Amino acid sequence: MKYTLMHKNIAVADVEIDEDLGVITSIDNISAKKHLPVGVVHQLRREKTVDRYAMNHWWAGRSIPASRMGVADALETLGVYSSMQLLTKCLGLSLSDHYWLRPYDSNITWEAVNFFDNDFSDDIGDVLFGTNTKNDGFDFVSPDNTSDGNLKKRWKIIDGKRCLVKSGSDPYSQQPFNEVIAAIIMKRLGIDHVSYLLTWLNDKPYSVCEDFITKDTELISAWRVLQLRPKANHENEYLHYVNICKELGVDIVPAIDRMIVLDYIIANEDRHFNNFGLLRDANTLEWIGAAPIFDSGTSLWYNKSASRFISSDIICKPFKKTHGEQLKLVSSYDWFDISKLDGIEGEILNVLCEDKAVRYVEAERAKAIAAEVRKRVDALENIVSNCSAYDVSSNDGDVEGNTAASYN
Numbered sequence: 001m002k003y004t005l006m007h008k009n010i011a012v013a014d015v016e017i018d019e020d021l022g023v024i025t026s027i028d029n030i031s032a033k034k035h036l037p038v039g040v041v042h043q044l045r046r047e048k049t050v051d052r053y054a055m056n057h058w059w060a061g062r063s064i065p066a067s068r069m070g071v072a073d074a075l076e077t078l079g080v081y082s083s084m085q086l087l088t089k090c091l092g093l094s095l096s097d098h099y100w101l102r103p104y105d106s107n108i109t110w111e112a113v114n115f116f117d118n119d120f121s122d123d124i125g126d127v128l129f130g131t132n133t134k135n136d137g138f139d140f141v142s143p144d145n146t147s148d149g150n151l152k153k154r155w156k157i158i159d160g161k162r163c164l165v166k167s168g169s170d171p172y173s174q175q176p177f178n179e180v181i182a183a184i185i186m187k188r189l190g191i192d193h194v195s196y197l198l199t200w201l202n203d204k205p206y207s208v209c210e211d212f213i214t215k216d217t218e219l220i221s222a223w224r225v226l227q228l229r230p231k232a233n234h235e236n237e238y239l240h241y242v243n244i245c246k247e248l249g250v251d252i253v254p255a256i257d258r259m260i261v262l263d264y265i266i267a268n269e270d271r272h273f274n275n276f277g278l279l280r281d282a283n284t285l286e287w288i289g290a291a292p293i294f295d296s297g298t299s300l301w302y303n304k305s306a307s308r309f310i311s312s313d314i315i316c317k318p319f320k321k322t323h324g325e326q327l328k329l330v331s332s333y334d335w336f337d338i339s340k341l342d343g344i345e346g347e348i349l350n351v352l353c354e355d356k357a358v359r360y361v362e363a364e365r366a367k368a369i370a371a372e373v374r375k376r377v378d379a380l381e382n383i384v385s386n387c388s389a390y391d392v393s394s395n396d397g398d399v400e401g402n403t404a405a406s407y408n
Helices: 052-060 071-078 123-129 175-189 222-226 237-247 253-265 323-327 344-352 363-386
Strands: 002-007 010-018 023-028 041-044 047-050 099-103 153-158 161-166 197-201 204-210 217-221 277-281 287-290
Touching: 010 099, 023 052, 047 052, 071 123, 123 153, 161 175, 175 197, 175 204, 175 253, 175 344, 217 222, 222 237, 222 277, 237 253, 253 287, 253 323, 253 363, 344 363
Parallel strands: none
Antiparallel strands: 002 010, 002 099, 010 023, 041 047, 153 161, 161 204, 197 204, 217 277, 277 287
């Protein structure tokens, strides 16, 4: 079926989509190249062309991943065999950016269909959460069709605000608690972040956060930013990202410094290039700066027993393979005031030891987590006093050494 790829009300290009496979089979009549999704334009000698493979990679990235908890059962209930088939059913609309598909020769406007201003169906979210009461007749108009990530999640309109509700995973369902704890730590340290609250649905914990994207801004993941140009021979992963951001007019180094320090403190194992990035003005295409830090749940030994808490042996992402090595990339600790984390153990215990929480995180485990965080904060104080700042312009050839394990 033929559509026009839209960026708000700007017609970007005509695309043909195979409805059975959910893939883009052709791209024609590019009318607003500057508004194409970031990273889909391929540099070919002097001529810039749209890479259909890259466009499909971007399009597939909008769909629910096959690895999402419970997605196979949800797709069976909905009567589709691939989450890619769900994209056109909601016109590809998202609550993270302003791209969508307008049926060819249609006069529909972005104002009439976007999820920032218009209500959307709960049907898909209900199915994904296993709380649906329907067997058919589903309303597919929902941003849940375009949400990524492996944990069970859904969008809800709560008091007029677009909020993301996200679960945890076995054996401790700890990620929702971790989101709240990470937000507490960032608030204390003055780090720009998304705030999270804890809620309970059917006696199970979920994190809730308000959408930090508006109808005039959009999130561009670090992964998409990295697709703007190939990595130069002298660049490691860190310099590749820093240099591209500089070319875009964004000094990203202070934000990365804070992200690396946070991830060390909470022992984050999954800060990949798709859960941090830049904010862009959706109208002018001007780059605003770093997105606030979000999605920090895969941390605090979320799936390990207390006997397996080994602070010095945690594999991490995105720039180095261990947190100790990644801390060497921090350019400055001038902003870091360790006294602001005095008593943080008590706040961690308040989150992990509330009445319902103890069903998932036992008291001894909660104490062990708080104690390990304290150890990491104390270790960080020693690191800060003995560190030498990383020169972000360095071409020291440490390319392989700064490449984290593959995760894309």
